[in-house]
Amino acid sequence: MYKIVFMRHGESTWNLANRFTGWVDVDLTEKGVAEARQAGKLLKEAGFSFDLAYTSVLKRAIRTLWTTLDEMDQxxxxxxxxxxxxxxxxxxxxxxxxxxxxxxxxxxxxxxWRRSYDTPPNPLEPSDPRASFNDPRYAGLAREQIPLTECLKDTVARVLPAWNDSIAPAIRAGKQIIISAHGNSLRALIKYLDGISDNDIVGLNIPNGQPLVYELDADLKPIKSYYLGDQSAIQAALAAVANQGKSK
Ligand SMILES: O=C(O)[C@H](O)COP(=O)(O)O
Structure with missing residues (x-):
């Protein structure tokens, strides 16, 4: 049996402001840093010890990972x-x-726009200064790999190669892994792992800064999954994420 830990970053400044964030590189709030520390405490108490960590190229996920590992002295x-x-x-x-x-x-x-599988929001114009074509962190990518918008289906199409080429082989090699990422890149991975249908994925939300443990069999199929920590607080956080897209 293998175990892997997934974690959405702690609260970001734009989570707090309730703004759509995507590829904009905003930082954590103080609460977000505290969530990452608490995640580290929970993981330490539960006896986790990691050999390898994955994260995105966005600082809210990177700082969450650093803070969690710092708390674990790892x-x-x-x-x-x-x-x-x-x-x-x-x-x-x-x-x-x-x-x-x-x-x-x-x-x-x-x-x-937030939760359907295959309807992307309107794209940025290629000339929009918010487009990532000139961002040095994406310098190694072909222009067509850099999105101007994505639906979850598009996100699945780029997350799965990371799973198949890099993460899954590392799990099979016996590495204990933590992934610090984002609400929708994790929804993409979980959709794949749990075989969630295009319709049912609409109802899946991920709270900020809560370690989510997956136990996997020899074929990397989930046996069970659970959040560490206070379960009622997690349920409240999940409902709050769902409600962020409502007018009242
Ligand atoms: O990019 C964002 O706005 C958030 O990280 C995820 O937002 P969502 O829960 O509205 O998809």
Missing amino acids: MYVPVKNDWRLNERHYGALQGLNKAETAAQYGDEQVLV
Whole structure:
């Protein structure tokens, strides 16, 4: 049996402001840092010890990972930063307030943009200064690999190669792994691992900064999964994420 830990980053400044974030590189709030520390405490108490860590190239996930490993006194763990674990690109919605967008376009439309499997928000214009073409962290990518918007299906299409080429072989080689990533890149992975249908994935939300443990069989199929920590607080956090896209 293998175990892997997934974690969405702690609260970011744009989570606090309830803005669509995507590939915008915002930092953690103080609460977000505290969530990452608490995650480290829980993982330490549960006896976790990691050999390898994965994260995205966005600082909210990177700092969450550093803070969690620091709390565990495991900052020596090698870290692989992989752009394919980035948050789903939120296109032209990036920067907009989620509740205001729902008030303007309706809760149903915002739910489609946030949670449907295959409907992307409108794309950024290629000439938009928010496009990532000139960002040095993506310098090794072909232009067509750099999104201007994504639906979850697009995110699955880039996350799965990271799983298949890098993460899954490391698990099979016996590495104890933690992945610090984002709400929708983790939804993409969980959809795949748990075989969740395109319809049912709409109902899956991931709270900030809570370690999610997956136990996997020899074929890397999930045996069970559970969040560490206070279960009622986690349920409340999940409901809060779902409600971020409502006008009231
Ligand atoms: O990019 C964002 O806005 C968040 O990280 C995830 O947002 P969502 O829960 O609205 O998809």
